[in-house]
Amino acid sequence: MTRSERVSPRRPVAARGLRPAMWLPLVVMLVVLGAAWTWGAQRFPYLLPPLRGVGATLTGSPAYYLKNAGVTLEEALGGLAIGFVAAFAVGVLISELPVARRAVLPVAVVLNVTPIVAIAPTLVVAFGFGPAPKIVITALICFFPILINTATGLRSVPPQILQVYQSIAASRLEVLAYLRVPSALPFIFAALRIAFPLSVTGAVVAELTAAGSAAGLGTVISNASSMNQLAVVYAAILVLAVMGTLLLLLVTIIERRALRWHDSSAQS
Amino acid sequence: MDGAVRAAAIEVSGVRKAYGEPPSVTVALDDVSLAVAAGSFVSLIGPSGCGKSTLLRLAAGLEAPDHGTVRVHGVAPREAAAAKLIGLVPQSPALLPWLSVLKNVTLPRKVNQGAGKRRARFGDLGAGRPPADPMDLLRRVGLGDVAHKLPAELSGGMAQRAAIVRALGLRPDVLLMDEPFSALDELTRESLQGQLLDLWGELKTTVLFVTHSIAEAVRMSDVVVVMGSPGRVLDSVPIGLPRPRDPGLLGDPRFHGYEDQVRVSLRHAWSATDDA
Incomplete structure (x- = not known):
C-alpha cells in the first residue's frame, strides 16, 4: 500500500466561543436599530409606537399574546404538515412517472404564481371562520417549494450509483427507499427552511384576509390597527418574528442531526 | 455439465448499437462479437468513443443492443442481473x-433478496x-x-x-469494471491493480475490464481486446505472462513485448479513426 493515500482530515468545527468578535457586531446593530426606532417613534408617533409601549403591552398581558400565538402556530404547523405530506407524495409520483410529471408540473407552477391569499375570502365562505381556511391556505402556500425540491432531490442520484444498483436488479421501491429518498433529504430540508417561516406568513395573511376571524395574531393585528393601537400591532409582529425564528432554529437543528454526512450542513 | 470445454461467461455476437435519430446517428458498436471465457480476465482497450463502455453497459444489462445478442452465462444480461451474477464497478466509486x-x-x-433462488438455477458456475x-x-x-x-x-x-x-x-460470477483506476495516481493505481489481482486469483470470477492504459491491460489480463472506432473489435492479444504478476514484472522484456504488440494494434485503431 502506498503512503500517498491517507484519510483526509475532517474540517474542524470552529470553536465558536463567546469571543466579542462574534456577538459584538449584532449588539451594536441592535443598539443602533433601537436608537433609530426611538427617534422615529418621537418624530412619527402615528407610524411607530415607543418601544416601552410595546414592552408594556407584552408584559402586561402575556397570556393574551401566547393564546393567539398558539392559534396562529397551530394553523401554521397544521397547514405545513398537510402541505408537506401532499407535496412529498406528489413529488414521489412525478419523479417516478414522467407522464404524471408532464401533467402535474405546469399546474403546480401556475398554482405557485397565483396569489393564493386571493382565494381566502372564498375559503371562509366554504370553511367558516375557524382555523380550517387558514390551514388550507398555509398548506397551499407551503406545497410548491416542497414539491419542487422533493422532485429535484429524488432525481439527484448520480447515474453511476443508479447503474450499480440496476446491475443487481434492485426494484424501484428499493431504489426509492435506499437511494432516492436519502439523496433528496438535503433538498427537502432546504425547502423546509423556507416553508417553516413561510407557514407562519401564510397563517397570518389568511387571518388578515379572512374577515371575521376569531383568533390568531393576524386577527390581533387587524383588530388593533383598526382601533389605532400601534403598540399592540407591533407587539404581535414581534411575537411573530420570534416564532418564525424559533421555527427556523428548530429546522436547522433537526437538519444538522439528520444530515451529518452532508457537506453543506457542516459549512453553514 | 461441461467438463472439457468451459462455456463462455460473456458472449457477444453480431451486436450493433447506435445512439440518436437520423440524420445524426452515432454508431457506438458495429457488428461486434466477443467471447469471454469463464474465469478469465479480459481487458477492452481502445481510443475514446470506440464503444468499450457501451459494450460493458450492454453486458451489465443497463442497455439493450439494436441488433445481435448478448449472453451472460447463457441468459440475457437482465436475467443475469436479476440473479445477481453481475458485479459492476463504475469509473467513479459511486x-x-x-x-x-x-x-x-x-x-x-x-x-433484490429473491436473487438467491434465481441464482441457484444456474448451478455451480466455476468456483465454490x-x-x-x-x-x-x-x-x-x-x-x-x-x-x-x-x-x-x-x-x-x-x-x-x-x-x-x-x-x-x-x-459475482461476472465482474464488469469501467476504467476503475483511471482517476488515480500512478502508485495508487499499481497497488490497487495488485490487490485486485490477488482477490481475483482467489475468487476466480470472470472479469471484463475497460481501460485506457496499455500497461494496465497487459499486467492484468489473459486477453487484451483492442477496439477501434466506430465500435469494432480489431484485435485480440493473448497475454502469456505467468501469474501471479508482481510489480517487478513491469520491467520484464516479455512484458514490454506484449505492450508493443498491443500498441501496434492500437495504432491501427487510431489510423482507422483518422480514415473515417
Whole structure:
C-alpha cells in the first residue's frame, strides 16, 4: 500500500466561543436599530409606537399574546404538515412517472404564481371562520417549494450509483427507499427552511384576509390597527418574528442531526 | 455439465448499437462479437468513443443492443442481473455519502433478496462460493480501519477499493469494471491493480475490464481486446505472462513485448479513426 493515500482530515468545527468578535457586531446593530426606532417613534408617533409601549403591552398581558400565538402556530404547523405530506407524495409520483410529471408540473407552477391569499375570502365562505381556511391556505402556500425540491432531490442520484444498483436488479421501491429518498433529504430540508417561516406568513395573511376571524395574531393585528393601537400591532409582529425564528432554529437543528454526512450542513 | 470445454461467461455476437435519430446517428458498436471465457480476465482497450463502455453497459444489462445478442452465462444480461451474477464497478466509486463504508458494501445484499433462488438455477458456475465476509474483504484491501467512516473521509484510492469490495461482496460470477483506476495516481493505481489481482486469483470470477492504459491491460489480463472506432473489435492479444504478476514484472522484456504488440494494434485503431 502506498503512503500517498491517507484519510483526509475532517474540517474542524470552529470553536465558536463567546469571543466579542462574534456577538459584538449584532449588539451594536441592535443598539443602533433601537436608537433609530426611538427617534422615529418621537418624530412619527402615528407610524411607530415607543418601544416601552410595546414592552408594556407584552408584559402586561402575556397570556393574551401566547393564546393567539398558539392559534396562529397551530394553523401554521397544521397547514405545513398537510402541505408537506401532499407535496412529498406528489413529488414521489412525478419523479417516478414522467407522464404524471408532464401533467402535474405546469399546474403546480401556475398554482405557485397565483396569489393564493386571493382565494381566502372564498375559503371562509366554504370553511367558516375557524382555523380550517387558514390551514388550507398555509398548506397551499407551503406545497410548491416542497414539491419542487422533493422532485429535484429524488432525481439527484448520480447515474453511476443508479447503474450499480440496476446491475443487481434492485426494484424501484428499493431504489426509492435506499437511494432516492436519502439523496433528496438535503433538498427537502432546504425547502423546509423556507416553508417553516413561510407557514407562519401564510397563517397570518389568511387571518388578515379572512374577515371575521376569531383568533390568531393576524386577527390581533387587524383588530388593533383598526382601533389605532400601534403598540399592540407591533407587539404581535414581534411575537411573530420570534416564532418564525424559533421555527427556523428548530429546522436547522433537526437538519444538522439528520444530515451529518452532508457537506453543506457542516459549512453553514 | 461441461467438463472439457468451459462455456463462455460473456458472449457477444453480431451486436450493433447506435445512439440518436437520423440524420445524426452515432454508431457506438458495429457488428461486434466477443467471447469471454469463464474465469478469465479480459481487458477492452481502445481510443475514446470506440464503444468499450457501451459494450460493458450492454453486458451489465443497463442497455439493450439494436441488433445481435448478448449472453451472460447463457441468459440475457437482465436475467443475469436479476440473479445477481453481475458485479459492476463504475469509473467513479459511486458510494452513498450518507452510509459508512461497511454499510455501502453490504447494502447490495439487502436489495433484490429473491436473487438467491434465481441464482441457484444456474448451478455451480466455476468456483465454490462461501459467502464473502464484507469486513474480511475490507480488511484484505486495507480498509479495516475506515470501515465505519463516511466516504467523504476516504482518499480516491480508498473509495475505489470500497467500490470493488462492494461488487465482490456479492461473489459475482461476472465482474464488469469501467476504467476503475483511471482517476488515480500512478502508485495508487499499481497497488490497487495488485490487490485486485490477488482477490481475483482467489475468487476466480470472470472479469471484463475497460481501460485506457496499455500497461494496465497487459499486467492484468489473459486477453487484451483492442477496439477501434466506430465500435469494432480489431484485435485480440493473448497475454502469456505467468501469474501471479508482481510489480517487478513491469520491467520484464516479455512484458514490454506484449505492450508493443498491443500498441501496434492500437495504432491501427487510431489510423482507422483518422480514415473515417
